Amino acid sequence: MDPPTYFIVISIAAFIYVFYKATKCSVLDDIPGPASKSFLLGNLGELLLNQAGLWYFQTDFSWQETYGDVVKFKALCGERKELTRMISGKGIFWVDDNAHKRQQKVMLPGFRTPETKNFLPLFLSCAASLSRHWSDHLISLEKDQLHVFNISEWASRATLDALGQAAFDYNFGATGNHDNELGQVYPNMIFNAFGSPSKTTLVMLELLQFLPTSLVEFLNSNNLSRRVAVLLKVANVANAIAKELISKKSEVLLEGKGKKDLMSLLVKANAGENPRGQLSEDKILLPMRALIFAGHETTGNTLAWLLYELAQSPELQGKLCAEIRESELSIEDLEGMSLLGATVRETLRFYPAVLHLFRTAKEDDVLPLSAPIIMTNGEILTEIKMPKGSRVALSIPAYNRLIIFGEDAHMFNPYCWLEPEHVKKGRASLGPFANICLGWRFAIIELQAFTVELLSNFQFSAAPKTERIRRESAIFMVPTIEGEVENGAQLPLRVAFAPKGDE
Numbered sequence: 237m238d239p240p241t242y243f244i245v246i247s248i249a250a251f252i253y254v255f256y257k258a259t260k261c262s263v264l265d266d267i268p269g270p271a272s273k274s275f276l277l278g279n280l281g282e283l284l285l286n287q288a289g290l291w292y293f294q295t296d297f298s299w300q301e302t303y304g305d306v307v308k309f310k311a312l313c314g315e316r317k318e319l320t321r322m323i324s325g326k327g328i329f330w331v332d333d334n335a336h337k338r339q340q341k342v343m344l345p346g347f348r349t350p351e352t353k354n355f356l357p358l359f360l361s362c363a364a365s366l367s368r369h370w371s372d373h374l375i376s377l378e379k380d381q382l383h384v385f386n387i388s389e390w391a392s393r394a395t396l397d398a399l400g401q402a403a404f405d406y407n408f409g410a411t412g413n414h415d416n417e418l419g420q421v422y423p424n425m426i427f428n429a430f431g432s433p434s435k436t437t438l439v440m441l442e443l444l445q446f447l448p449t450s451l452v453e454f455l456n457s458n459n460l461s462r463r464v465a466v467l468l469k470v471a472n473v474a475n476a477i478a479k480e481l482i483s484k485k486s487e488v489l490l491e492g493k494g495k496k497d498l499m500s501l502l503v504k505a506n507a508g509e510n511p512r513g514q515l516s517e518d519k520i521l522l523p524m525r526a527l528i529f530a531g532h533e534t535t536g537n538t539l540a541w542l543l544y545e546l547a548q549s550p551e552l553q554g555k556l557c558a559e560i561r562e563s564e565l566s567i568e569d570l571e572g573m574s575l576l577g578a579t580v581r582e583t584l585r586f587y588p589a590v591l592h593l594f595r596t597a598k599e600d601d602v603l604p605l606s607a608p609i610i611m612t613n614g615e616i617l618t619e620i621k622m623p624k625g626s627r628v629a630l631s632i633p634a635y636n637r638l639i640i641f642g643e644d645a646h647m648f649n650p651y652c653w654l655e656p657e658h659v660k661k662g663r664a665s666l667g668p669f670a671n672i673c674l675g676w677r678f679a680i681i682e683l684q685a686f687t688v689e690l691l692s693n694f695q696f697s698a699a700p701k702t703e704r705i706r707r708e709s710a711i712f713m714v715p716t717i718e719g720e721v722e723n724g725a726q727l728p729l730r731v732a733f734a735p736k737g738d739e
């Protein structure tokens with residue numbers, strides 16, 4: 237078949253499939269939910285073209301309030317695998333079943349509590365490097381002149397450097413404007429690839445996911461669209477650096493001089509596996525891109541949102557500064573800073589970096605419900621029968637505002653984590669710390685270290701554009717400015733030197 241005919245056949249097959257999907261009846265049809273807004277996109281536009289989470293919990297109209305905690309919505313929602321491959325390679329986020337377990341097992345030793353705690357000095361040093369950069373800039377200004385930094389950009393750069401050093405013993409040079417290629421292509425990568433998509437882009441992305449993987453891989457590898465080009469560029473640079481790093485790590489390990497960064501631990505753990513459980517040489521590259529993806533934009537965006545909240549609340553900022561002043565910077569002290577811990581936890585709840593988890597039932601299954609739901613036909617269900625192939629999108633922003641987090645779950649209130657009752661009701665083990673992220677300890681210590689270092693040196697307050705901040709949905713929750721969304725991730729805050737001592 238020549239390429240044009242092949243393309244026409246594929247397009248017709250895709251259309252028939254889409255038509256079949258859009259009109260097919262399902263046992264899930266009686267679950268309450270909004271009417272479909274578009275034949276091709278269903279309700280996907282409402283989910284992905286608005287501010288992150290808005291459709292679940294905005295006060296004047298919300299899916300959560302109108303339909304409850306389980307909502308049926310229409311979308312093609314094909315397999316997300318190709319999307320995942322393009323972002324993070326065929327690593328832990330792409331593989332299933334046994335391959336997933338193998339990758340988890342090999343990565344786990346790097347994420348245990350003692351190993352993660354060892355990263356504290358390194359995080360503090362990366363945060364100090366950001367502080368120096370900002371200080372130099374502030375010193376160069378006229379006296380009393382306040383400076384507005386794009387916190388989003390700097391948080392992204394600094395957390396990329398922290399990840400590079402902790403995970404790979406590698407300097408991306410993102411904070412210091414060095415000439416590292418990866419340090420240049422990674423910041424803002426997610427927004428450039430996924431931020432503010434048009435309806436056409438969404439339809440194309442959805443349709444791509446119904447084509448055979450090999451064809452999609454071929455199309456993507458040759459596609460010159462701006463968004464795909466961003467991802468390809470990052471993938472190529474990351475793969476080249478990963479290869480260079482792995483060969484260095486293996487040599488060092490063979491000489492018995494392995495370091496304590498995640499990648500060295502991973503190469504070591506893999507070498508210690510029995511040959512059947514070992515990842516092959518090319519597969520050991522896979523975690524690197526997955527780790528950069530999972531461990532940089534997540535903490536970068538969370539840090540930006542945390543500073544945003546502090547800028548809105550001088551009282552909270554002052555109390556945190558006081559707590560930090562009274563403590564040393566050891567790991568024990570960090571653990572003892574209860575308001576700091578509560579603020580980080582509340583930021584993770586209120587601004588969840590990851591917006592959705594997508595899951596597909598591999599076989600007929602039953603989804604138990606924590607509370608009964610009333611179907612449109614009046615039936616009351618305490619569990620949902622999920623036929624094989626059913627797709628579920630878990631909204632983390634919606635989950636994190638459930639009543640289980642308290643009556644004031646719609647407000648940012650770190651103090652609630654200090655109330656013994658709040659934690660006793662089991663909330664501590666929910667949401668932010670749910671058991672799905674390998675890097676959660678890493679993330680908490682990193683966020684604490686950055687907050688301590690930055691608040692020890694600077695004061696944050698709102699800038700003129702701060703009130704126009706939007707929560708952009710770009711796989712992650714990314715801050716942008718109303719009216720300037722096309723300029724990418726932005727969180728402008730005024731930064732000044734912190735008053736010294738009792739000033």
Ligand code: HEM
Nearest residue numbers: 328340530531534535538589590593672673674675678679
């Ligand atoms: C604010 C920070 C973070 C948040 C909100 C977060 C959130 C998440 C979520 C929701 C998942 C589940 C994804 C899915 O199943 O589709 C996940 C998985 C994962 N995260 Fe994180 N993460 C954060 C930081 C980190 C860091 C710093 C690292 C590594 C340095 C990391 C490494 C991973 C890995 C390896 C997985 C895959 C685990 C598996 O599939 O078994 N994360 N994370």
